[in-house]
Amino acid sequence: MTYLIIGFLIIGGIAFLFANSKNKSEETLQKMSTISVKYQSEKEIENLSNDSLTYSEKLNKTKELYPFEKWRKNFLEYQMEQYTEENCNEAKNIFDNLISKLLKIGENGNRNEKEKYFEIAVKSLNKLNEKDEGIIETGEREDLCELIDRITLASGLKPKNYAEGEGIADLYREW
Known part of the structure; x- marks a missing residue:
């Protein structure tokens, strides 16, 4: 599920990049990176609970x-x-x-x-x-x-x- 969400965010981000200026694109990439990190973090901590x-x-x-x-x-x-x-x-x-x-x-x-x-x-x-x-x-x-x-x-x-x-x-x- 996490990979699907991250994949969707990346694809959506690429489409957004073509539709907006360079500054907007950089901002979007930063937001996408933060969202991806957030999902990875939750999964990482959930995995810790199994450790x-x-x-x-x-x-x-x-x-x-x-x-x-x-x-x-x-x-x-x-x-x-x-x-x-x-x-x-x-x-x-x-x-x-x-x-x-x-x-x-x-x-x-x-x-x-x-x-x-x-x-x-x-x-x-x-x-x-x-x-x-x-x-x-x-x-x-x-x-x-x-x-x-x-x-x-x-x-x-x-x-x-x-x-x-x-x-x-x-x-x-x-x-």
Whole structure:
């Protein structure tokens, strides 16, 4: 099923490329790439559930996807002032707290409680973005939504069950 969806996206993207300008085409390819990664990520995490990884290991493995080091590099390389050490640490702490809470309630923890932890995390990101507008732009939004989807899957929830398949972040995010 995943391969069919990815194939459909690629074929649709090629047709779209011929119908639009170069800039639009590049934007479409980037979106298609993000969608493909999202489907691959879900499949990857589902496969992890068949592996010998524990709940704790799955959640902690999502920390490898933290984008905050990349953000810090943008601060240094491109003088993107919104990616200060303070802002990057605050974003990282939001995810560390989310994962910590999910670990504390455990794999068989209450689904509503897990969902509440995601709500708190996303609303905390909203506040961070309000404090320093522009910290969560298009690329960062994609990074964060992907990370949240991966954590959602690792916690035993399914992103496709939220916000008409867009993921739990879309229920609360303002960025």
